[in-house]
Amino acid sequence: MAQGKLFVISGPSGAGKGTICKEVLDAERNIRMSVSMTTRSPREGEVDKVHYHFVDRDSFEKLIGEDGFMEYANVYGNLYGTPRKNVLEWLEQGIDVILEIDVQGAMQVKRSYPEGVFIFILPPSIEELKNRIKGRGSETEESMARRLGTALQEIASIDQYDYRVINEDLETAINRVRAIITAEQCKLNGEEVERIVNRYKEEL
Numbered sequence: 527m528a529q530g531k532l533f534v535i536s537g538p539s540g541a542g543k544g545t546i547c548k549e550v551l552d553a554e555r556n557i558r559m560s561v562s563m564t565t566r567s568p569r570e571g572e573v574d575k576v577h578y579h580f581v582d583r584d585s586f587e588k589l590i591g592e593d594g595f596m597e598y599a600n601v602y603g604n605l606y607g608t609p610r611k612n613v614l615e616w617l618e619q620g621i622d623v624i625l626e627i628d629v630q631g632a633m634q635v636k637r638s639y640p641e642g643v644f645i646f647i648l649p650p651s652i653e654e655l656k657n658r659i660k661g662r663g664s665e666t667e668e669s670m671a672r673r674l675g676t677a678l679q680e681i682a683s684i685d686q687y688d689y690r691v692i693n694e695d696l697e698t699a700i701n702r703v704r705a706i707i708t709a710e711q712c713k714l715n716g717e718e719v720e721r722i723v724n725r726y727k728e729e730l
Contacts, residue, residue, distance in 0.1 A: 528718060530617040531710050532639060533557075534625045535703070536632045537647030538677035540658040542693040546647060547626045549700045554707065557622040560613050563589070566604035579609065597627060597634035608635070622707070629680040636686065643710050645703060646687040650694035652677070 537543040551559055563579040565586050574580050586605045589595060598607030608625055616623050625635065625642075635642055649655035652674065659665055659673055684690060689706050693699040 528620050528721075530556075530619065530621045530623060531707075532613065532617060532623050532625065532635075532642040533707060533710075534627065534632050534635055534642050534644045535647060536627060536629050536644070536680070536687070537693075538649065538655060538680050539673055540655050540662075540677075541647045541649045542658075542696065542699065543626055543647040545696065546691075546693065546700050546703055547624055549696075550703055550707070551624065553700075553704060554622075556620075557624060557707070558616055559624045559626065560608055562606055562627075563595075563609055564604060564606045566606075596625075596638055597631035599628075599630055622711070629683045633683070633686060643689070643706070644687040645689045645691060645706060646684050647699070648681070648684075648690055648692045649677075650692055654694075 565583045595607040691702045
């Protein structure tokens with residue numbers, strides 16, 4: 527069985543990466559989304575093990591000590607991370623996995639799992655990104671400036687990614703991410719070449 531592929535998808539807040547990931551998951555069969563773990567309390571409507579694995583701080587820190595995360599971060603006092611065990615088990619079963627995480631987390635994953643495929647979702651412009659964030663109706667001028675500053679820092683890390691997709695038209699962006707996934711699923715490596723050749727030899 528071929529090893530599954532790990533697709534790490536990042537981009538600034540407001541670039542549309544969450545929507546793109548959801549549509550890709552709905553369209554692709556043999557692919558799963560990793561569910562992050564957090565120490566924050568569930569919000570209304572959130573379901574444990576669906577939106578997040580909700581745990582207490584002691585349990586999270588115990589897993590840190592066991593090297594149980596592919597990446598983790600402290601965000602405004604709450605811990606968030608990607609549990610390593612489920613992701614690696616799925617990959618070993620030949621199942622592709624999507625991680626939708628920020629740039630900081632993606633760089634941690636790249637150090638621990640460099641064979642991942644790293645995709646950056648870009649807004650068509652900073653002005654459009656600003657309009658999308660403003661459309662949420664929850665930003666002050668100060669928080670807007672902070673978000674845009676963070677977005678520029680994240681975009682500056684794009685050279686660490688394998689692909690970039692500009693989300694100007696949502697359907698086009700979804701199709702491009704799916705095309706990247708298809709291309710990567712068809713990519714050959716030495717181990718797979720040997721396995722394919724041996725299988726055809728056996729059929730003679």
